[in-house]
Every structure is written in C-alpha cells, then in structure tokens.
Amino acid sequence: MSLLPIDEAQARVLALGTFAAHEEVDIHDALGRWAVKPVVAQRTQPARDLSAMDGYAIRFADMPGPWRVTGESAAGSPFAGRIGAGEAVRIFTGAAIPDGGDTVLVQEEATRDGDRLLLAGEGPPHLARNVRRRGLDFAEGDLLVDAGERLTPARLAVCATGGVGRVAVARPIRVAIAATGDELVEPGTSAGLDALPESNRLLLRSLLADLPVTFMDLGILPDRLDVMTTAFAKVAADVLVTTGGASVGDHDLVRPALDAAGFSLDFWRIALRPGKPMLAGRRGATAVVGLPGNPVSAFVTALLFVRPLVAHLSGAADPFPRASSAILGEPLAANNNRTDYLRAEMRDGRVYASTIQDSSMLRTLARSTCLVIRPPHAPAARAGDSAEILTIA
Numbered sequence: 001m002s003l004l005p006i007d008e009a010q011a012r013v014l015a016l017g018t019f020a021a022h023e024e025v026d027i028h029d030a031l032g033r034w035a036v037k038p039v040v041a042q043r044t045q046p047a048r049d050l051s052a053m054d055g056y057a058i059r060f061a062d063m064p065g066p067w068r069v070t071g072e073s074a075a076g077s078p079f080a081g082r083i084g085a086g087e088a089v090r091i092f093t094g095a096a097i098p099d100g101g102d103t104v105l106v107q108e109e110a111t112r113d114g115d116r117l118l119l120a121g122e123g124p125p126h127l128a129r130n131v132r133r134r135g136l137d138f139a140e141g142d143l144l145v146d147a148g149e150r151l152t153p154a155r156l157a158v159c160a161t162g163g164v165g166r167v168a169v170a171r172p173i174r175v176a177i178a179a180t181g182d183e184l185v186e187p188g189t190s191a192g193l194d195a196l197p198e199s200n201r202l203l204l205r206s207l208l209a210d211l212p213v214t215f216m217d218l219g220i221l222p223d224r225l226d227v228m229t230t231a232f233a234k235v236a237a238d239v240l241v242t243t244g245g246a247s248v249g250d251h252d253l254v255r256p257a258l259d260a261a262g263f264s265l266d267f268w269r270i271a272l273r274p275g276k277p278m279l280a281g282r283r284g285a286t287a288v289v290g291l292p293g294n295p296v297s298a299f300v301t302a303l304l305f306v307r308p309l310v311a312h313l314s315g316a317a318d319p320f321p322r323a324s325s326a327i328l329g330e331p332l333a334a335n336n337n338r339t340d341y342l343r344a345e346m347r348d349g350r351v352y353a354s355t356i357q358d359s360s361m362l363r364t365l366a367r368s369t370c371l372v373i374r375p376p377h378a379p380a381a382r383a384g385d386s387a388e389i390l391t392i393a
Contacts, residue, residue, distance in 0.1 A: 003269055003270055003271035003276065003337070003338065004267050004269065004270045004271060005270075005271050005339075005376075006270060006271060006272055006304065006339050009267060009270045009272075009278075009280070009305070010304065010305060010308065010320065012266055012267060012280065013280050013287070013289060013305050013308075013309050014308065014309060014312045014319070016266060016280060016281065016282045016287040016288075016309075017238065017239065017287045017309055017312060017313045018238065018285040018286075018287070018313070019170065019313055019315075020170040020171045020172075020173055020238060020313055020314065021170070021171050022036050022037075022168050022169065022170060022171070023168070023169060023170075023171050024166045024167065024168050024169075025166060025167065025169055026165065026166055027151075027156050027159050027160055027164060027165060027166065027167055030151045030156060030167050030169060031151060031152075031153065031156060032150065032151065032210055032211065032212060033150070033151050033167075033169035033170070033212050033314065033315075034148060034149065034150050034151065034169060034170065034212075034311070034314050034315035034316045034317075035145045035146070035147055035148070035149055035150075035151060035167055035168065035169065035315065036147055036148075036168050036169055036170055036315040037147055037167075037168040038143055038145070038146055038147050039143075039144045039145040039146075039159055039162075039164055039167055040141055040142065040143055040144060040162075041138050041139065041140050041141060041142045041143075041144055041162035041163065041164070042140065042162055042163030042164055043140055043162060043163040044134060044135045044138070044139045044140045045135070045136075045137040045138055045161055045162065046132055046133075046134055046135070046136060046137065047134065048078075048096045048097070048134055049096065049097040049131055049132065049133055049134050050094055050095065050096060050097065050131070050132045051073070051091045051092065051093055051094065051095050051096075051097060051104045051130060051131065051132070052093065052104065052130045052131065052132050053093055053104055053106045053107075053130045054091070054092050054093055054106065054107050055091060055104045055105050055106040055107045055108075055109070055110065055130065056069070056088040056089065056090055056091060056104065056105045056107070056110055056117060057073065057079075057083060057088065057089045057091045057097050057098055057101035057103070057104055057105075058083070058087075058088045058101060058102075058103055058104075058105050059083060059085065059087075059100060059101060059102060059103070060102050060103040060124070060126075060127045060128075060129075061085075062085060062086055063119075063123055063124075064119045064123060065117060065118055065119045065123075066086075066116060066117060066118050066119070067086055067087060067088035067116075067117040068086060068087055068088065068115050068116065068117070069087075069088050069089065069090055069112065069115045069116075069117050070083070070087045070088070070089060070115075071089050071090070071098075072089065072090040072091070073089050073090070073091045073092070073095040073096055073097075073098055074091075074092045074095050075092060075093070075094035075095045077095075078095065078096035078098065079091075079096075079098040081098065081099075082098060082099040082100040083098050083099065083100035083101040084100060087100075088105070088117050089101065091104060097131055102127060102128055102131070103124050103127060103128055103129050103130070103131065104124070104129065104130035104131055105117075105119075105123055105124060105130075106124075106130060108120070108121075109121045109122075109123050109124070110123075137161075138158075138162065142162075144158050144159055144162050144164070145158070145159060145167075146317075147315070147317070148315060148316060148317025148318070149317065150316065151167065151169070169212070169314075169315065170212070170313065170314045170315045171212075172212045172213055172214045173211070173212060173213050173214075173238045173239060173310050173313050173314055174213070174214050174216065174236075174237040174238045174239070175208060175213050175214070175215055175216070175237060175238065175239045175240075175241060175310065176215075176216040176217075176218055176235045176237040176239070176240045176241070177201050177204050177205065177215060177216070177217055177218060177241050177242075177243075178201075178218035178219070178220075178221050178228075178231060178232075178240070178241070178242045178243070179198050179200050179201050179219070179220045179221065179242075179243050179244060179293075180220070180221045180222075180223065180228065180242060180243065180244040180245040180253070180254060180293070181196075181198075181220070181222075181223060181244045181245065181293060182222050182223045183195055183196045184196055184197075184198040184220045184244075185197055185198065185220070186198060186220070187199065187202070198220055199295050199362065200243040200244070200291070200293070200295055200298045201217060201219075201243070203295060203298060203299055203302070204241060204243070204298070204302055204306070207299070207302050207303065207306075207307060208302075208306070208307060208310060211307070211310050211311060211314065212314050213310060216235070216237055218231050218235070223245065223253055224253070225253050225256060225257055225260070228245075228253055228254065228257035228261075229257045229260040229261050232257055232258055232260075232261035232263065232288075233260075233261040233262065235261075235286060236286075237286055238285065238286065238287070238313060239286070239287050239288070239289065239306070239309060239310060239313070240286055240287070240288040240289075241288075241289050241290075241291065241302070241306055242254050242258075242288070242289075242290045242291065243290075243291045243292070243293055243298050244291075244292070244293030245290075245293065246268075246277045246278065246279050246290040246291065246292055246293075247277045247292070254279070254290050255268065255279060255290070258281060258288060258290070261283070262283045263281045263282065263283040263286075263288050264281050264282060264283065265279060265280075265281040266280050266281045266282065267279065267280055267281075268280075271337060271338045271339060271376060272300070272301070272304075272338055272339050272341070273338045273339070273340045273341070274292070274294065274296050274297035274300055274341070274357075274359035275291070275292055275297040275298075275300050275301040275304075275359075276292075276338065277292050278290060278291055278292060278301045278305065280305070287309065289301075289305055289306050289309065291306070292359070294359040294360050295359075295360065295362045295365070296343070296358075296359040296360065296361065296362065296364070296365050297359045299365060300341050300371070303321060303390070303392070304320075304321070304341075307319075307321075308320045308321070321390050322390075323373060323388040323389060323390055324388070324389055324390075324391065325386050325387065325388060325389070326346065326350070326351040326370070326372075326386070326387055326388075326389045327349070327350050327351065327384060327385070327386060327387075328350065328351060328352075328372075328381055328382070328383055328384065328385050328386075328387050329347065329348075329350035329351060329352040329383060330352055330353070330383050331380065331381060331382050331383055332353060332372070332374065332380065332381040332387075333380055334377075334378065334379050334380045335374040335375065335376065335377060335378040336376070336377070337376050337377060338376060339373065339374065339375055339376055340372075340373070340374035340378075341371040341372070341373060341374075341390070342354070342357055342371060342372040342373075342374060343357060343364050343365055343368040343371060344368055344369070344370050344371065344372045344389070345367065345368050345369045345370065346369050346370060350383075351370060351372060351387065351389055353372050354367075354368065368392060368393065369391065369392065369393045370389040370390060370391045370392055370393075371389060371390045371392060372387050372388070372389050373387070373388040373389065373390065374387075
C-alpha cells in the first residue's frame with residue numbers, strides 16, 4: 001500500500017467528520033468559538049462625531065479666535081446647545097461634538113481667561129482636526145465577523161461595540177480519547193521497569209484545550225481485542241481518537257477492534273515522519289483518527305489532523321496550522337519520500353533542528369519551539385537557507 005500524501009490525508013480526515021449543530025451563545029461565553037453565521041453591526045460606531053482629544057470644540061471658520069466658552073461636553077453628557085459664531089465649548093476625549101462645531105482645538109493650543117479663549121499657537125492646521133467622524137469605525141449593517149472566523153478577544157470586543165449580544169456558533173465537539181497498550185500505567189503511579197507512564201491522553205487534551213470541546217476519557221485499554229471492541233462500540237462522540245496499536249504487530253489491535261465495532265477504515269499509513277502508521281475512518285456520525293503510540297508521533301499527527309478536524313467541525317474556515325519561514329542555523333540532510341517535521345528551536349533569529357529526532361523522545365519536543373517542515377525529496381539545505389516552520393511554543 002502506497003503512503004498517502006499529507007495534504008490528501010488532511011482533506012480526507014476533514015471529510016470524515018459531521019458538522020455540529022448550531023447554537024446561540026452570549027458573547028461573554030463565545031471566546032475561542034467560530035462564528036457560523038456572519039455577524040453584522042446593529043449600530044454605527046461612533047454614533048455621533050466625537051472629540052479625539054481634550055480641548056475646545058470650535059467652528060474652524062472662526063479661526064484664529066478669540067472665542068467665548070459657553071459650556072462643556074463630556075462623554076455621555078453632551079452639550080445641549082449649539083456652537084454659534086465666535087463660541088467654543090470645553091470638550092473631553094470621547095465627547096460628542098456639539099451642533100455647529102466642526103474642529104477641536106486641543107487644550108495645549110489655547111489659553112483661557114474665564115470664559116474668554118485665545119489661541120496659544122498656530123492651532124489646528126485643517127478643518128475637522130481631532131474629530132472622529134460618525135461611522136469612522138463601522139456603520140450599522142457592516143460585517144464585523146465573517147462566518148468561519150474565530151471569535152478572538154478583539155472580535156468579541158467589536159461585536160459588543162456593534163450592539164451584538166449573542167452569536168451563532170457550533171455546539172462543543174465531543175471528543176473521546178483512548179490510549180492502548182499493556183505497558184501503560186497512569187502517571188504518578190508506581191511503575192516497574194517494564195511499565196510506561198501514559199502521556200498521550202494528557203497531551204491530546206492539552207492540545208485541544210483551547211477549542212470548544214467536551215472530553216470523554218476511555219482510559220488505558222489493554223491489548224485485548226474484546227476489551228477494545230467493547231470500548232469502541234460504546235463511543236457516542238463526534239471524534240474518537242486512539243493512540244497506539246495502529247501498526248501491524250501482533251499486539252496492534254486498534255484496526256481489527258475498530259472494524260469489529262462497526263467503523264470503516266478510510267485510509268491507513270501516510271507519508272509523514274513522525275506518524276506514518278496513522279489511520280482514519282468513520283462509523284455513522286463519528287470520525288475516528290488512530291494515532292501512533294510514540295508521543296512525538298502522536299503530537300505531530302494530532303497537530304496536523306485532530307486539531308484541524310475539531311476546528312473544522314466547529315465552523316473554522318481555515319482549520320490548519322499556518323506555516324511561516326525561518327532561516328536555518330545549520331545544514332540539513334536531503335529528505336526521502338515522506339514529509340518530515342523536525343523538532344527545532346529558534347536561537348538568535350535562526351532555527352536549529354535537534355540532533356536526535358527519535359519519535360519517543362518527549363524531552364526534545366518539550367524543549368522545542370517549532371517544527372521544521374521538510375517536503376518529500378527535499379535536497380540538502382545549507383545554513384542560511386530559508387525553511388518553513390510551524391511554531392509550537
């Protein structure tokens with residue numbers, strides 16, 4: 001069986017999922033969700049012409065003064081009258097420009113003697129200086145957040161300012177996670193020389209923690225076909241993620257257990273290092289992604305497949321991690337037929353790949369700040385060459 005290219009595997013994984021139903025939530029509860037419908041402004045911002053500075057509202061035609069101060073305008077407490085010829089109104093940042101006024105003379109540009117205001121310098125150089133025009137930010141009906149965009153702090157703030165109190169999002173994605181292997185024990189428990197503290201469930205939960213998910217922990221499943229089959233058959237989730245047991249050894253039982261539990265395999269093995277034995281399939285509305293057991297392989301495949309799948313089902317228009325470019329600090333050898341994701345770190349503006357890339361070495365991953373992406377059959381690279389990276393810390 002030939003190895004599936006990364007981009008094709010990613011597209012096929014997304015196609016396995018079933019979109020979650022929509023719900024409306026208060027914007028205070030929407031951080032990190034994706035808008036599934038366009039969010040439009042319910043009001044104009046600013047709703048009136050406002051002052052951008054503390055000073056005096058005047059008519060520019062009356063320059064260079066003098067003026068008579070007739071009142072005050074503060075944010076939320078506008079001046080009730082109108083500015084006439086030769087008149088000025090004391091004004092503060094964010095306050096409404098009174099009718100008749102069109103320019104703000106900042107307080108450093110003026111001197112005041114009682115109600116008499118005089119120009120202290122050259123004054124504002126042009127009409128409407130220091131005025132924030134009505135609708136400068138947006139107008140009622142303008143698009144604030146498009147469908148498929150994530151509701152970040154700044155986007156939530158603009159929604160609030162636009163008079164929006166609730167937004168349409170996908171309900172949280174239900175993710176079931178299972179680790180497999182007789183050698184695994186819970187972290188913190190007594191482990192003999194032949195036991196291994198299990199880390200992949202924690203890794204996966206942490207990697208998905210900022211996404212709108214609810215978790216179902218299936219725990220550590222032993223290398224027994226009947227136990228795995230029973231556990232997989234009971235899963236009622238949007239996504240089932242397994243780690244370990246995805247290869248072809250006598251103790252690699254995830255594939256036959258999934259088959260016995262009613263899942264259909266879409267593909268197995270991809271052109272990726274680390275992470276070649278990954279599998280994916282579906283049963284009804286539940287997508288399954290079987291990750292390798294080696295923790296670095298689990299991390300890379302979860303970053304490239306599981307996290308994008310959850311984001312996609314949540315309504316993300318662009319669910320995949322975005323690569324950036326960096327300058328290599330050291331040469332890299334030519335690559336073979338698999339896309340390579342090398343653990344690396346940035347130092348002094350250059351990226352350095354770790355010397356040892358064994359997929360069991362979590363400490364190397366923990367010290368890495370990025371992954372260097374080496375395409376299939378990439379030629380040897382020299383120090384100073386540009387490389388694509390994924391930032392991970």
